[in-house]
Amino acid sequence: MPSLSQSIDITNIDSLAQELATIQQTGSKRIALLGSRHVPITHQHLIEMMSYALVLSGNRIITSGATGTNSAAIRGAMRADPSLLTVILPQSLSRQPRESQEQLQQVMHLVENPEHDNLSLAEASAVCNQEIVSRCQQLICFAFHDSHTLLQTCSDAEEQRKVVTLFYFD
Secondary structure (H helix, E strand, O other): OOOHHHHOOHHHHHHHHHHHHHHHOOOOOEEEEEEOOOOOHHHHHHHHHHHHHHHHOOOEEEEOOOOOHHHHHHHHHHHHOHHHEEEEOOOOHHHOOHHHHHHHOOOOEEEOOHHHOOOOHHHHHHHHHHHHHHHOOEEEEEEOOOOHHHHHHHHHHHHOOOEEEEEEOO
16 A cells, blocks of 8 residues: 555645635736637627626736637626736737727737747647746636647646636537
8 A cells, every 4th residue: 555645646736736826816816718719609708708707806817819719708808997908819910810800909908929920820829828828827718629729728737837727618
């Protein structure tokens, strides 16, 4: 029979301690909200309400500029307090879908990455997601089981000891 010291996984303890500290934190947090572009409108409304409530509670929202999940997160944060929203684009604003550009032009804290314009959207998104994760304390992600880039982002965030909440659409 292994001794207690042999059976305890230190990384799990560190992870649980970090999660407990984040949950107990009473001040505002930097929360990343990321997810799929292909989201039913009813889910978008729920994400928008969550973003709105998080910002009303004093939290800062960090997201990207895609349609679907990220657009819903932007709408909610903008209604609550635009100054608590940061949007980091994977590429320059001009490379974003036309339907997103009008919304993005209203964002106070908009970070463009024109140096990634030569990358595919998938590659630029992966790099962008890493930047978003590096700036947050907690990640809330909405994905499908085959959303490889998002699932990798969640895995990377966990390795960085971020609190990760992952919701699956399927």
